[in-house]
Amino acid sequence: METYVLGDIHGAARALEQVLARSPFRPGTDRLIHLGDVADGWPDTPACVERLLGIPNSxxxxxxHDWWAAEWLATELPLEDVNPNWYQQGGRATFAAYQQVPPEQRRWHLRDFFGQQRPYFEDDGRLYVHAGYEPSQPIAAQDPYNLIWTRELWRGHQTATAYAECFIGHTPTWPAxxxxxxxxxxxxxxxxxGxxxxxxxxxxxxxAFVQSDPVPGLYPGVKGR
Incomplete structure (x- = not known):
């Protein structure tokens, strides 16, 4: 079994299909770890969730962004009442996409996908976390909010002490x-x-890694984040 780690998707189901097709990843044999932010930006968050739900050993x-999206799915507030920060930072596309799926599918995604997401994962001396963590403190003692929001580990050029390796997303390296x-x-x-x-x-x-095409080219005429 190999382990593959997947970066921030942000609603780009066409990019997700490309990397799965281009990679030697074997669904059902290899393990897939998604680093978070399946939601917000491009128009296919529900399709991304469906695809990931169909991959065993994930x-x-x-x-x-998943935290924001789940918060809305749990309430299904009307447009005038949604979190404006979420809506303006990619949530617009997620909100619109989930208007096109049946209510039972929204509830299923909330329960079986967003409700099953972890704050972090440790395995074989490696740490997987969306945004980062404070290396001076045990990961289990840290505020889950910081694990999805902090940028200090990456921007501060810190070492992930206590681990052989650490894998994160959240802070784009593009275009640099x-x-x-x-x-x-x-x-x-x-x-x-995104x-x-x-x-x-x-x-x-x-x-070894594979990448999708630049995502705007996969969604001509569509504005992402």
Whole structure:
């Protein structure tokens, strides 16, 4: 079994299909770890959730945009009452997309996908977390809010102490770097798929990776985040 780690999708189902097709990833045999932010930006968040739900042996981490999307799905507030920060930062597309699916499907996604996302995952000396963490404190003692929002681990060029490697998303490396980036023992897999960049899928052991085409080209005439 190989382990593959997937960066921030942001509603780009066409990019997700590309990386799965281009990678040697074997559904049902290999393990897939998604670093969070399946939601918000491009118009296909429900399709992304459906695709990930259909992949056996998957682990889903919670991103800040997933937290926002789940908060809305739990209430289904009308447009005039939704969180304006969420709506303006990509939630508009998620809101619109979920208007097109039956209520039972929205409830299923909330329960079986967003409700199953983890704040972090540890395995074989490696840490997987959406945004980062404070290396001076045990991961289990940290505020889950910081795990989906902090940028200090990456921007501060910190080392993920107590781990052989750490894999994160959240802070795009695009456009400065269009490919996965490593600082010390921290790997960043957010290559800007929510904006003008690409989606990345990486083999944890070998560090071989595949990427989608630049996402705007997959959605001509559609504005992302």
């Amino acid at each position: 682990i889903w981490l919670q991103g800040n 770097s269009p490919v996965p980036c490593q600082r010390h023992n921290v790997w960043n897999l957010d290559q800007g798929a 904006y003008g960049g690409r989606l990345t899928l990486l083999n944890v052991r070998t560090k």
